[in-house]
Amino acid sequence: MSKALRVDWVGCDGHGVCAELFPEWIRLDDWGYPIIRKEIVPPELLEHARWAVANCPALALQLRAD
Numbered sequence: 001m002s003k004a005l006r007v008d009w010v011g012c013d014g015h016g017v018c019a020e021l022f023p024e025w026i027r028l029d030d031w032g033y034p035i036i037r038k039e040i041v042p043p044e045l046l047e048h049a050r051w052a053v054a055n056c057p058a059l060a061l062q063l064r065a066d
Contacts, residue, residue, distance in 0.1 A: 002040040004066045005049055011060035018061050022052035040066060 005025060014032035024045060026034045041049045041063070053061045 001065050003046060003049065003063050004038070004040050005036045005053075006062045006064050007034055007036060008060040008062060011058050013058045013060070015057050018052045018056055021055055022048050024048065026052065034061070 005022075012033060016028050016032045016034075018034050019026045019028045022045075025037050025041065025048075029035055046063075049063050053063050
């Protein structure tokens with residue numbers, strides 16, 4: 001099943017931890033909020049994506065089936 005990363009913008013506080021944990025897929029804007037690639041996360045990077053989701057301090061990062 002293919003998965004994509006999404007952000008709950010209401011819950012995101014702009015800590016920037018996600019970009020540190022998954023720099024292959026996430027970068028930060030000028031205010032520290034994530035800019036996430038829109039493509040499906042490839043299977044070889046799913047473990048990194050899960051790690052970023054699990055360690056988001058605001059629990060605002062989600063890995064969703066597309």
